[in-house]
Amino acid sequence: AWVEVYFPRYGWVSFDPTGGGVARLTSLPTGAPVASLPPSSSSGDSSDNTDIRGELNRPPGGPGGAGTTSSNGSGGTGPFAIVALVLLAVVAIAAFEAYRRGPRQASAPEAVFASVSSIAARLGFARRPTETVYEYAGSLGDALPAARPELETVAHATVEVAYGKQVLPEDRIDALVRAEQRLRVTLLRLLFRRDRRRR
Secondary structure, eight states: OOOEEEETTTEEEOOOOTTTTTSSOOOOOOSSOOOOOOOOOOOOOOHHHHHHHHHSSSSSSSTTTTTTTOOOHTTTTTHHHHHHHHHHHHHHHHHHHHHHOOSSSOOOHHHHHHHHHHHHTTTTBBOOOOOOOHHHHHHHHHOGGGGGHHHHHHHHHHHHHTTTOOOOOHHHHHHHHHHHHHHHHGGGGGGGGGGGGGG
């Protein structure tokens, strides 16, 4: 069994670990440093030793040496960034779906109208103090023609319950819930209108 030990500025020095030359002291070699063979051109039986030898002989400023960032290290943040973006997209989609769905339970027509009015006000289309329910629904319908049917559904239900003291049947309640869900998305278009109005 033969052992080679790497000495900085000297290179690899052979030693006999079997005890055959214990009494003899050999002087360290002199002269220029001896470069070791690269791992691919070494002829030893042990591939592990050649890998270690190649790692030790790399200069500090070379590839994989101290003071530099390996290619694996620089690309290590890539998967984390992708995972973070995917998680962010999932959270954004979940938040939007929760916003679109609105309350879990069916709300009263007055609460639905108040919710629609509040969203529109935050987006720059507030209800004027002198506007009735129908007038405000008509103004929003003029600003967002695609939302006119849902606005009329909410306005009719609000007036019938608030002023007519009527009790809406199940099909009207379901239509009101669907109208509110569509309005919560359609009202977002007010963000892109320039003719906003404030209270």
